[in-house]
Amino acid sequence: MSGKRLASEIKARVKRHVENLSLMGIDVGLALMQVGGTASDEQYLKTTVSVSKTVGIKTYEYRLPETASLNEILNIINQINGDERINGLLVLFPIPRRINPRRVVNAIAPEKDVDGLGSISVGMFAAEESMFQIFDKDDLTYDDGKNSTVANMACAPHGFLPCTPFGVIRLLEHYGVEIKGKNAVVIGKSLAVGKPLALMLLAKEATVTICHKSSDDLAAHLKNAGIVCAATGVAGLIKGDMIKNGAVIVDIGINIKPDGSFVGDVDFESVSPKAAFITPVPGGVGPVTIATLLENTLRSAQNRVLLKTPLILS
Ligand SMILES: NC(=O)c1ccc[n+]([C@@H]2O[C@H](COP(=O)([O-])OP(=O)(O)OC[C@H]3O[C@@H](n4cnc5c(N)ncnc54)[C@H](OP(=O)(O)O)[C@@H]3O)[C@@H](O)[C@H]2O)c1
Incomplete structure (x- = not known):
């Protein structure tokens, strides 16, 4: 089961919708945060940045040293939460052991928690409030004019699946x-x-x-x-x-x-x-993971448009 074809299909769809948002003057942005990190983190970060570029999603990299304190990390996450250019934040784990990872993921605003690891996302997921994609494959398509996508975005505005x-x-x-x-x-x-x-x-x-x-x-x-x-x-x-x-x-x-x-x-x-x-x-699960991350980031941007400018529905 190669993941490459499925990932290409997802990315093509994401690209189309990113272009649509761009016509409305809206950029889609993904932040990537690394604290210390290994060669494989570095590789993952590079790959995600280059794949994001291919679908038109802008990336913002936050590379913090191994010695970064929890306060510094939380401060940067707070900035990202308020940054209108950024729709999603992915923190690369593991982070240094002295930092409590739950403090870090729970600082991410739920609407930007595109890897679904914060307590709100996990809770919604466990309660099946954000699992609609699991139950209905059609909802994944984001096809233009599909009522189901709009309805689902409205009922689960920030429950992202990991x-x-x-x-x-x-x-x-x-x-x-x-x-x-x-x-x-x-x-x-x-x-x-x-x-x-x-x-x-x-x-x-x-x-x-x-x-x-x-x-x-x-x-x-x-x-x-x-x-x-x-x-x-x-x-x-x-x-x-x-x-x-x-x-x-x-x-x-x-x-x-x-x-x-x-x-x-x-x-x-x-x-x-x-x-x-x-x-x-x-070449198996990896490419689909990245494509899904980009799709979640797009969804976050679409949710924001929907919630902030409801007239778009007319
Ligand atoms: N392909 C992708 O896109 C992708 C994305 C994320 C992660 N990964 C990879 O997936 C792997 C797991 O990631 P993770 O974040 O879940 O790692 P993790 O947090 O280290 O968890 C590893 C899990 O494996 C269990 N485990 C370790 N040794 C075991 C053994 N000998 N027998 C049975 N269970 C064992 C651990 O059990 P305990 O809980 O009892 O310690 C733990 O639950 C890593 O190789 C990671 O690089 C791949």
Whole structure:
């Protein structure tokens, strides 16, 4: 399951709508914040900036040193919250351990929380108030003249779904994978990936198991899984002898090898012969994540237009 085609489709749509907003004199802007950070953060930031450019979204980079204090970070987020040019803010995690990440994400204005990690976004998501895209695929299209999009924007003005797990759901649907009724195992329970992905699969009526470091027999859980989603950051954790024939494998992990190349959490060589579908790393979930981030940023800009200039509906 390559993510490139789906990502291209999403980006083409975003570009069209960014151009429409531009005709109204409105630019769409995305802020990216990095505190300290690794070579892979740097790579992710560069890629996001260049992809944003291709769809006409302006980017604003905030690169803070490893030594930045919580107060400094919050101060900058407050500036971003009030910056009319910026519709969304993505903070690259992990940030230095001495900084409480919840203080950081909760400082982001909910209407600019385009990766859906703040408590308001998470709460709306868990209560299924921002999950409308999960239930109705058509709402994703943003096609001109579609009442459903306007209605949904009006009822959930700032509930954004976390980009990576939502990207996984979209990728599965793009490839026609039936989720309803399947046994799905998610490995990893982070707030950014594993936990929201499990909730999304549940919303699609899969029977969901979440595994983590303390799960005592990972292979036993995987034995009957029709869908396996790995998001651990442990290279090669999932081996061919752990999965059943015909399973659908989504590899979300990104691990950098000493030679600088990327591998996932799944041992592609032993798993792919048994899998019905498998995502590559790179080129699987990653491109869809970025496209979804840009789409959320567009949606934030559209929401703002809708809420601030209601006459646009006429
Ligand atoms: N493709 C993309 O677009 C994309 C986007 C975001 C992240 N990622 C990648 O996805 C991976 C996970 O990201 P994250 O932010 O969720 O990481 P994280 O916050 O470090 O969480 C990792 C999760 O994996 C679990 N885990 C670690 N080792 C395990 C093991 N041996 N067996 C079972 N579970 C294990 C941890 O369990 P505990 O909770 O028990 O510690 C934790 O829940 C990383 O490689 C990251 O780079 C990719």
